[in-house]
Amino acid sequence: GDSVTQMEGPVTLSEEAFLTINCTYTATGYPSLFWYVQYPGEGLQLLLKATKADDKGSNKGFEATYRKETTSFHLEKGSVQVSDSAVYFCALSDQGSGGGADGLTFGKGTHLIIQP
Amino acid sequence: DTAVSQTPKYLVTQMGNDKSIKCEQNLGHDTMYWYKQDSKKFLKIMFSYNNKELIINETVPNRFSPKSPDKAHLNLHINSLELGDSAVYFCASSQGGLGNQPQHFGDGTRLSIL
Numbered sequence: 001g002d003s004v005t006q007m008e009g010p011v012t013l014s015e016e017a018f019l020t021i022n023c024t025y026t027a028t029g030y031p032s033l034f035w036y037v038q039y040p041g042e043g044l045q046l047l048l049k050a051t052k053a054d055d056k057g058s059n060k061g062f063e064a065t066y067r068k069e070t071t072s073f074h075l076e077k078g079s080v081q082v083s084d085s086a087v088y089f090c091a092l093s094d095q096g097s098g099g100g101a102d103g104l105t106f107g108k109g110t111h112l113i114i115q116p
Numbered sequence: 117d118t119a120v121s122q123t124p125k126y127l128v129t130q131m132g133n134d135k136s137i138k139c140e141q142n143l144g145h146d147t148m149y150w151y152k153q154d155s156k157k158f159l160k161i162m163f164s165y166n167n168k169e170l171i172i173n174e175t176v177p178n179r180f181s182p183k184s185p186d187k188a189h190l191n192l193h194i195n196s197l198e199l200g201d202s203a204v205y206f207c208a209s210s211q212g213g214l215g216n217q218p219q220h221f222g223d224g225t226r227l228s229i230l
Contacts, residue, residue, distance in 0.1 A: 032216040038157075043120075043206055043221035051216040087157055093215035103149050103161030103172065104219060111157075 006090045006107035013080055014115055021075040021110045023064075023090035030043045031092040033057075033066055034104065038087045047088070048076075085114045094111040119143050122222035124205045127153060127154035129197060130230050137192045137225045139207030146211060147171075149219065153204040162205075165190050194227075202229045 004030060006023040013019060026030065032051040036044040048057030052067035062077045090107040122139040129135055141148060150162040163182040164171045170182065194201060203211045204226050207218040 034218060036221075041223075042149075043223040044159075045221070049218055066205040080181075089159065100175045103151070103164050104159075105161075106159040109159075 002031070002092060002094050002105045003104055004090050004092055004107035006088075006110055008108055008113035010113050010114065011110055012113045015082055016079045017114075019075070019077040019080045019112070020083075021088055021090075021112070023028070023073045023075065023107060024091050025071050025073065025090075027071075027092055028093045029094040033064070034091045035062070035064055035073070035075050035080055036089045036106075038089065038093060038109070040086075044089065080084045080112075080114050082114045086113055087111050118179055120222040121199070121211055122205075122219050122225055124225060125223065126226050126228075128228045130229065131197055133197050134195045135191070135197060136194070137205055137207075137227075139190050139192070139222060141188055141207075141209040144211070144219060145198070145208055145209035146187060147209060148184070149208040149210075150190065150192050151206040151208065151221075153206060153224070155203070159206070162191075163190075164189070167180075177196060197227075197229050199229050202227055 004025045013065045015100045035047040037047045038044050050057040050066035056065045064075045066071050087109045089109045091104040120141045137196045147166045149164045153159045162176050183191045192200045204224045206224045209224040210217045210219040
């Protein structure tokens with residue numbers, strides 16, 4: 001079945017540091033890939049997405065590139081802020097196995113802590 | 117206006133009780149979902165509804181039953197609550213069944229079983 005593996009935290013960085021959160025996946029079909037962010041006490045918010053190989057999703061200074069050859073979708077940001085502290089989830093939706101109505105397959109989440 | 121809203125936000129109850137969580141979306145989406153997030157933050161799909169039809173049911177006990185009165189609502193009924201049901205339950209919605217559209221999530225319902 002489909003699965004998503006991401007580095008587990010917590011990841012602690014200083015403000016303005018460079019961020020990378022690794023994400024790799026396995027899928028039976030041709031998935032769309034997503035990063036979601038969850039702030040304390042809130043639901044998940046879409047951060048960015050990519051639907052085909054070599055697509056780059058970007059939002060709020062975060063970027064991730066869909067790498068089919070390495071089955072990866074690593075999240076990066078050049079200079080993090082305290083306000084970026086949250087839990088980040090990598091997820092896939094596998095169009096090849098029933099389509100989007102099958103729901104998202106999530107990684108276990110990475111807790112990011114940014115210190116001033 | 118909140119796009120996906122679920123009520124209640126907190127639900128504290130005793131083992132053996134029956135409870136419901138309501139979800140409504142005003143985005144005009146045709147597919148809705150329920151996810152369970154455990155104490156370690158792991159999220160897993162429970163159900164999805166597309167055009168009022170149940171599409172999947174992932175190894176969820178039959179004590180859990182989704183009810184969709186219309187395209188904008190997907191409620192979750194839970195019978196005979198057990199300690200292991202304690203979790204945060206998220207409702208979500210999306211447009212289309214191809215999987216390339218993002219899902220929009222509610223703020224969650226924290227269910228605590230005493």
